[in-house]
Amino acid sequence: MTQERDDIQKRIIDELAVRASIDPRQEIERRCEFLCERMIATGQHGLVLGISGGVDSTVAGRLAQMAVERARAKGVKARFYAQRLPYGEQPDEHEAQAAIDFIAPDEVLTTNIQPASDAMLDALEKGGLAFEDEHHRDFVLGNIKARQRMIAQYAVAGAKGALVVGTDQAAEAVMGFFTKHGDGACDLAPMTGLTKSQVRELGRVLEAPSELVEKTPTADLESLKPQLTDEDALGVSYAEIDRFLQGQAVGDESFRTIIEAYRRTAHKRELPATP
Known part of the structure; x- marks a missing residue:
């Protein structure tokens, strides 16, 4: 049983291209060059990214x-x-404004997604869509919010001849903790293969504000559960997820939670199924 667990863990680590340890300065250089070269190679003239105030989008x-x-x-x-x-x-x-100040972007655009998100939910309900209860309705609205954000980013990308940058990293990837065609959609994913702690390592080397680097992560998509932490939603801590991804032993319950999430959300990490 132990060997089987080890084999499953190693396969997932390899699939997500995670390394147990990194040199954060080398990773900053490599990932920055990746963004630069891919933008130039595709003939585009800019990059777009939604900034939330969390460590992932800040880095x-x-x-x-x-x-x-x-x-x-x-x-x-x-x-x-x-x-x-x-x-x-x-x-x-x-905190979002602190992230903007640190990043010092060429241009800041602000789009309130509430009118579009609420209008879509209203149109769906008027069209006959019914929900089990208010929490089910709120969950669906949360996914609508995530997808409206990506609609907005691709609108900017289309208008400016730019590519959309994503923030997905290995800890979110293994858990499928992203909205399909929402925050999971992008042209370039420079954080791929990094654990949550490694993202924070990059943030420290980049000298991002400590309150952002160490901030408790929250997707904040559900209105009925404002500021719900990622770890509460996932049922396992990022520390445990990182240990799993770095090839270390984790508790039985954490192992089951991670494996079940990985299997349940496999469709999010794959191209559309075809006959």
Whole structure:
């Protein structure tokens, strides 16, 4: 049984391209160059990313700004568009603004997704969609919010000739903790293969504000559960997920939770199924 567990764990680690330890400075260089070169290779002239105030978008946003500055040094007219995408008023807006100040993007755009999200839910209900209860309704609205944010980012990308940058990292990938065609959609995923603790390592080296680097992660999609932490939603801590991804032993309950989530959300990490 132990060997079987080890084999499953190793296969997942390999599939998600996780390394037990990293040199954060080398990773910053490698991932910044990736963003720069892919943007140039595709003939685009900018990068777009939604900034929430969490460590993932803070780090990815700084990498994106560094990448377009590198492109400009090569003679390419490139810009980074940091997009604020609140649903009405965001409770931790001050932290989102702190992230913007740290990233120092070329341009900041703000789009309130509440009118579009609420209108879609209203149209669905008027069209006959019924929910089990208010919590079921709120969960569906949360996914609508995530997808509206991506609609907005791709609108900017289309208008500016840019690519959309994603923030998905290995800890979210293994749990399937993202909305399909929402925050899981992007053109470039520079954080791939990093554990949550490794993302924080990059943030510290980049000298991001400590309150953002160490901030308790929250997707904040469900209105009935404002500021619900990721760990409460997942049923396992990021520390345990990181230990699993770095090849270390975790408790039986954590192992089951991670494996079950990985299997249940396999469709999110795959291309559409075909006959």
